Amino acid sequence: MHPEATVVRLGHRQQRDKRITSHLGLTARALGAQHFVLCGDEDQNVLDTLGDVTENFGGNFNSEHQPKPMKWLKRFAKDGGQIIHLTMYGEPYDVVVPEIPRDSPIAIVVGGAKVPSEIYKIANFNVAVGHQPHSEVAALALFMAEYMGGVAGSEHFSGAKLEIKPHPSGKVVIDHTEDSDSS
């Protein structure tokens, strides 16, 4: 078992970031987080996309919009959570992951257009996935795979209506609402 994990997306811009922020939330869910906190523009479409996927593919995952991320993060820290900030300026993720306490929930913060400098100070760990600028989705995926000890996607997501059965050459989906296979 891993501690509860929340992914915090800073600075979402509804028009420009709608796809990448949805991908970030989907990656958070697929790799084992339980919560997604959307900051910046309030974007119901992103929250609905994540809700629809969870409804169909199962698991315990919820998402919300937070207009005041710093307030949310300070409260999270006060309640004993560990804040992990993904930034190319941080320390290498493979070195940091073993140092993260396993007895507290974690919030993994990913930036958007602008990252408030205060984040660097309130974070327990500033973590880099390489020291080149790339994508928040790539950084999150690699960090979570290291932290979770693999890709949680192969695990069972409770209450799934749809479940993918690995197949070497086709698409096989078990529809639990019909209790039959379709391809």
Ligand code: SAM
């Ligand atoms: N400022 C850019 C813009 O034009 O919108 C976006 C910066 S970057 C794509 C967004 C986020 O991706 C960063 O705040 C960080 O969380 C994450 N990120 C990008 N490269 C990273 C790296 N090498 N290591 C860790 N996180 C990284």
